[in-house]
Amino acid sequence: MTEITSACLVAMFEKIAKAIEAEKDRLCALDGVIGDADHGIAMALGFSAARDAVTALDPAADPTTVFSTAAKSFLNAVGASSGPLYATAFMRAGATVKGKRALTDADFVAAFQAMAKGIQDRGKAERGEKTMIDAWLPAADAAGERFAAGGDLGASLAAALEAARAGADATKKMVAAKGRAERLGERSLGHMDPGAASAVVVIEAMREAATN
Template sequence: MTELTAANLRSLFQAIGDAIEADKGRLSELDGVIGDADHGVTMSIGFTAVNEALGKLDPGADPTTVFNTAAKSFLNAVGASSGPLYGTAFMRAGAAVKGKATIDRDALADCIAAMAKGMQDRGKAERGEKTMMDAWLPAADAIQAAKARGDGAVACLGAALAAAAEGAEATKAMLATKGRASRLGERALGHIDPGAASAVTILKAMTEAVRKL
């Protein structure tokens, strides 16, 4: 990969949407243990709306416009907690690349970090609370570290994916302190947080899509 154009970014969102659609049954099953059993369906609805909106964008739209359109459409489609979280994430990513016609490796790493910070600011969650932040925060740290090492874009995303997967797996041993799962106490032990699991799905789709470019 040299740099992502706005068209590449739209393809990236389509790849994420396809991955979420394929994984929505598993994600909802995970959510059924500790939540409303609808996380996969909710995320699928959100990314379907995103890709419908992006398909109507002017071909000359810049990356910030793509992210802002994704933010608005996801938020409008998803009323659950995921809506404001990912809406904020995409808005922050758009701000991180404001004024850029393309996204290079450094900007891509900054987008991931901005997304994680946006979700953390909106959800007020820290690591160890059995939420999506147990995947997104390690991913943000890992991609920035990989950038600092001089790794290429695919390697940077691969580092983020590995850190997110490790973080998601670690939620099995955590007691939930946020959301519906917090009511379950020790019954939530042994189960991966669905939000952390979907973060891994998203990052995997991004990594594979960028590798193909």
């Protein structure tokens, strides 16, 4: 069983910020086809702010404080739609592990699932509408199913990543029903949703941080 401390979570936000920064131009290019071409910039700003804020915390801060601090800093840094979505995700994760000084495998999987549900609730999106939910919900389901079947955290997050990648790829065949891309109608076909693409980057970084 893995024990994930607050220091591990801080390192996780560092890894996510680094991964998003590396993919920023690709995410902006994806968004340029069906959106405002700024998704990569917004995500980089958000996770950079979250990283800086959690790094500055007292080392004795509990996991809930790490998640809630990340939520507030992300929201303050990002005015685009991804701001409130990821802020809600981190607030839900923090609420799920409230009172814990360190997280077990089960705690982390529960926090991961809470993030996906938070994004769905805040965005009021369903699968098939060409949004980040098409990556996040399959990932959360896959993680829960693999863990319930006896998988450890590494196996559960690997399953989540595989499902997220498949979900993001599937958005190419969807007509956008949410956000700015909705106005394109059938013209949004053939293009991956940038939010789903960035979700894959986030989930992959989370997996690497939680299992290394």
